[in-house]
Amino acid sequence: xxQKLSIRNxxxxxxxxxxxxxxxxxxxxxxxAGKSIILxxxxxxxxxxxxxxxxxSQDKKCIIEGTFLLADENLKTIFEENDLDFxxxxxxxxxxxxxxxxxxxxxxxxxxxxxxxxxxxxxxDIHSQHATQEINDSDFQLLIVDSLSNHNSLLLxxxxxxxxxxxxxxxxxxxxxxxxxxxxxQDYEQFLFNELEQANIKEGEQEELEQELERLTHAETIKxxxxxxxxxxxxxxxxxxxxxxEAQIQFQGIEKFDSSINTxxxxxxxxxxxxxxxxxxxxxxxxxxxxxxxxxxIVNQRLDLFYSLQQKHRVADNQALLIIKEELERDLNQxxxxxxxxxxxxxxxxxxxxxxxKQALQLSANRKxxxxxxxxxxxxTLKRVGMPNAKLVLAQTxxxxxxxxxxxxxxxxxxANAGQAPAPVNKVASGGELSRLMLAIxxxxxxxxxxxxxxxxxxxxxxxxxxxxxxxxxxxxxGNNMQVISITHLPQIAAKGKSHYFVHKxxxxxxxxxxxxxxxxxxxxxxxxEMLSGKNPGIxxxxxxxxxxx
Numbered sequence: 001x002x003q004k005l006s007i008r009n010x011x012x013x014x015x016x017x018x019x020x021x022x023x024x025x026x027x028x029x030x031x032x033a034g035k036s037i038i039l040x041x042x043x044x045x046x047x048x049x050x051x052x053x054x055x056x057s058q059d060k061k062c063i064i065e066g067t068f069l070l071a072d073e074n075l076k077t078i079f080e081e082n083d084l085d086f087x088x089x090x091x092x093x094x095x096x097x098x099x100x101x102x103x104x105x106x107x108x109x110x111x112x113x114x115x116x117x118x119x120x121x122x123x124x125d126i127h128s129q130h131a132t133q134e135i136n137d138s139d140f141q142l143l144i145v146d147s148l149s150n151h152n153s154l155l156l157x158x159x160x161x162x163x164x165x166x167x168x169x170x171x172x173x174x175x176x177x178x179x180x181x182x183x184x185x186q187d188y189e190q191f192l193f194n195e196l197e198q199a200n201i202k203e204g205e206q207e208e209l210e211q212e213l214e215r216l217t218h219a220e221t222i223k224x225x226x227x228x229x230x231x232x233x234x235x236x237x238x239x240x241x242x243x244x245x246e247a248q249i250q251f252q253g254i255e256k257f258d259s260s261i262n263t264x265x266x267x268x269x270x271x272x273x274x275x276x277x278x279x280x281x282x283x284x285x286x287x288x289x290x291x292x293x294x295x296x297x298i299v300n301q302r303l304d305l306f307y308s309l310q311q312k313h314r315v316a317d318n319q320a321l322l323i324i325k326e327e328l329e330r331d332l333n334q335x336x337x338x339x340x341x342x343x344x345x346x347x348x349x350x351x352x353x354x355x356x357x358k359q360a361l362q363l364s365a366n367r368k369x370x371x372x373x374x375x376x377x378x379x380x381t382l383k384r385v386g387m388p389n390a391k392l393v394l395a396q397t398x399x400x401x402x403x404x405x406x407x408x409x410x411x412x413x414x415x416a417n418a419g420q421a422p423a424p425v426n427k428v429a430s431g432g433e434l435s436r437l438m439l440a441i442x443x444x445x446x447x448x449x450x451x452x453x454x455x456x457x458x459x460x461x462x463x464x465x466x467x468x469x470x471x472x473x474x475x476x477x478x479g480n481n482m483q484v485i486s487i488t489h490l491p492q493i494a495a496k497g498k499s500h501y502f503v504h505k506x507x508x509x510x511x512x513x514x515x516x517x518x519x520x521x522x523x524x525x526x527x528x529x530e531m532l533s534g535k536n537p538g539i540x541x542x543x544x545x546x547x548x549x550x
Contacts, residue, residue: 001020001022001068001069001071001452001453001482002020002066002067002068002123002124002483002485003019003020003067003068003069003089004017004018004019004020004066004067005017005018005020005038005041005042005064005065005066005067006018006063006065006066006067007038007041007063007064008062008063009055009056009057009060009061009062009063010037010040010041010044010054010056010064011034011040011041011054011055011056011514012037012056012512012513012514013034013037013038013041013056013513013514014056014057014513016038016514016515016516018038018501018516019518020483020485020499021483021498021499022483022498023479023480023483023484023498023499024475024476024478024479024484024486024497024498024499025483025484025485025486025498025499025500025501026486026488026493026494026496026497026499026500026501027485027486027487027488027501027502027516028487028488028489028500028501028502028503028531029502029503029504029516030503030504030505031489032505034503034505034516035487036457036487037514038503038514038516039126039455039457039487040054042064042066042124042126042455043126044062044064044094044096045064045065045066045092045093045094045104045116045120046116046117046121046124046126047113047114047116047117047118047120047121050062050094050096050100050102051100055096055098056513058098059098060098061095061096061097061098062095063093063094063095063096064093065091065092065093065094066092066093067089067090067091068089068091068092068123068452068453069088069089070086070087070088070089070452071088071452075119075122078118078119078122079106079119082111082115083109084106084109084111085107085109087107090106090107091105091106091107091108092104092105092106092116092120092123093105093108094116104116106119122451123451123452123453124451124452124453124454124455125442125451125453125454125455126457127438127454127455127456127457127459134438135412135425135434135438135441136412136424136425136426138409138410138411141394141410141411141412142405142408142409142410143445144374144394144410144412144441144444144445145370145371145374145394145396145410146367146370147444147445147448148373148374148444149363149366149367149369149370150366150370151362151363151366154359154362154363154366155406157359158356158360158363158406159404159405161352161355161356161359162356162402162403162404163404165349165352165353165356165402168345168348168349168352171345172342172345172346172349175338175341175342175345176342178338179335179338179339179342182331182334182335182338183335186332186335189328189331189332190332192324192328193325193328193329193332195309196309196321196324196325196328197325199305199306199309201306201309201321201322201325203318203322205318206303206306206317206318209299209302209303209306210303212295212299213296213299213300213303215289216291216292216295216296216299217296219289219290219291220291222285222286223286223289223291226282226283226285226286226289227286229282230279230282230283230286233279233282234276234279240275241272241275241276241279244268244271244272244275245272247268248265248268248269248272251264251265251268252265306318306321309321353402356402357402357407359406360402360406360407360408361407363405363406363407363408364396364398364406364407364408367396367408367410368396371394371396374392374394374444375391375392375393375394377444378392378437378440378441378444379391379392381439381440381443381444381474382436382440384470384473384474385436385439385440385463385467385470385471385474386436386463386466386467386470387416387433387436389416389417389418390414390415390416390433390437391415391422392412392413392414392422392437392440393412393413393414393422394410394411394412394413395410395411395412395413396408396409396410397409397410412424412425413425414428414429414437415428416428416429416430416433425437430462431461431462432461432462432463432467433462434462435459435460435461435462435463436463436467436471438459439456439459439471439474439475440474442454442456442478443474443477443478446478446481446482447481451482452482452483453482453483453484453485454478454482454483454484454485455484455485455486455487456484456485456487456488457487458487458488458489460488460489460490460493463490464490465492468490468492468493469492471490471492471493472490472492472493472494472495472496473496475493475496476496476497479496479497479498489531490531491528491531491532491545491548492548494527494528494531495524495528495545495548495549499518500518500519500524500527501516501517501518501519502516502517502518502519502523502527503515503516504516504517521549524545524549525542525545525546525549526542526545528545528548528549529541529542529544529545532544532545
């Protein structure tokens with residue numbers, strides 16, 4: 001229930017705090033005093049659009065805060081899903097700056113406006129004289145039936161399943177589209193893959209061939225240099241090796257006179273061994289260096305193939321070609337398996353659709369039973385409010401394709417008079433009839449939903465006298481099971497309230513403000529008497545007011 005509403009800097013309100021009670025709360029006041037302003041402020045914390053032009057003062061921001069007592073934990077899940085602290089006493093706050101920007105809070109945690117509205121709509125239902133157009137909305141008409149069908153769990157499962165089906169159907173369409181696109185380029189990709197497969201490229205092969213090409217191209221230069229080097233090392237007169245051996249002999253003759261020469265001798269001996277090894281390898285390389293025109297052609301052809309493939313695929317080396325080959329192979333394999341995936345997903349979707357169809361048929365059966373209850377209970381309430389011949393008809397029509405609600409369309413028809421065929425509400429109902437019909441429907445919904453608070457904003461338009469008294473009784477009955485806030489101009493309804501609040505204007509000659517106060521019993525008598533007869537009510541009006549309150 002709504003415990004407290006705080007309003008700062010909105011319309012004619014500078015600062016206002018209202019504490020509401022359980023049961024039926026009545027709000028009355030003079031025309032233009034600001035009853036609708038209070039409702040407008042409340043709508044801001046329920047996610048409605050805000051405009052700074054409605055501020056009381058353009059020098060400061062507007063703040064609206066509502067404190068709600070959550071009697072049960074039905075909303076706990078949605079709080080947890082959005083990382084919000086859940087308290088039995090929960091606050092919703094909206095702050096609007098003078099530039100029109102707004103911030104929203106739940107229990108002092110910043111939230112977006114969508115979440116504020118989502119939670120607010122589960123706390124309060126506002127029904128005004130202008131909201132009767134809601135009755136012509138197909139979603140609302142279906143809601144009436146579903147509220148009495150006792151299949152919330154089934155409907156939730158169905159909607160989750162239908163959401164999944166839509167997602168899977170979209171995925172299937174993409175798979176088919178991707179497969180069609182892949183088939184259109186399959187032949188070309190297969191050709192590219194075969195070309196790379198036949199090339200049989202090996203990692204590091206290009207570098208090895210490029211080195212071999214250098215050797216083959218410069219074979220004569222290499223061979224000549226190696227022969228010269230080999231000769232200088234071992235065959236020339238004197239050769240490097242001979243000179244080193246001569247030096248070794250010189251060291252050997254004097255090493256007994258100086259121990260450090262022995263070290264030089266050993267180093268020279270090691271050098272001679274190394275020079276001999278170098279000379280042997282030089283000779284071996286020289287012997288194996290051959291100028292082969294045939295091998296040169298083979299190497300050139302192989303490298304030309306590599307360079308051609310690299311240019312074709314716009315890459316710089318064979319490693320990139322190997323990666324492209326892997327990607328082509330993967331794409332071709334995926335294409336081969338895509339048909340299997342498509343067929344499997346089609347079967348799964350068909351199975352899911354069959355399951356959803358069974359659920360939708362069960363929903364339809366439940367709705368068929370509930371329609372009779374809706375029509376009977378609404379008719380009973382309409383009799384109570386002075387419409388004994390009124391009849392509400394809910395026509396259930398099957399649709400051919402599954403939608404988010406199942407396989408049903410609900411059409412609401414109405415007649416207020418005996419012998420008159422039911423027709424769409426907006427064509428046959430007067431303002432007073434429409435208000436009472438909506439009251440009957442809201443009363444029915446309130447019994448079967450967990451909504452803690454409902455607000456009626458002058459839905460008593462077009463009624464008076466005995467009818468108004470009966471409407472007040474219906475609203476009072478609602479207040480026995482939930483919190484009801486009713487803004488009314490009828491004394492018959494005002495007298496039914498458990499608590500009564502009076503909205504008034506304050507004028508100081510400079511600026512008009514709106515205020516509200518809770519009436520005591522004596523004040524209620526005076527206010528209701530004025531509602532009956534106008535200012536300065538007589539004794540009979542006062543007595544009549546007391547009678548109504550009794």
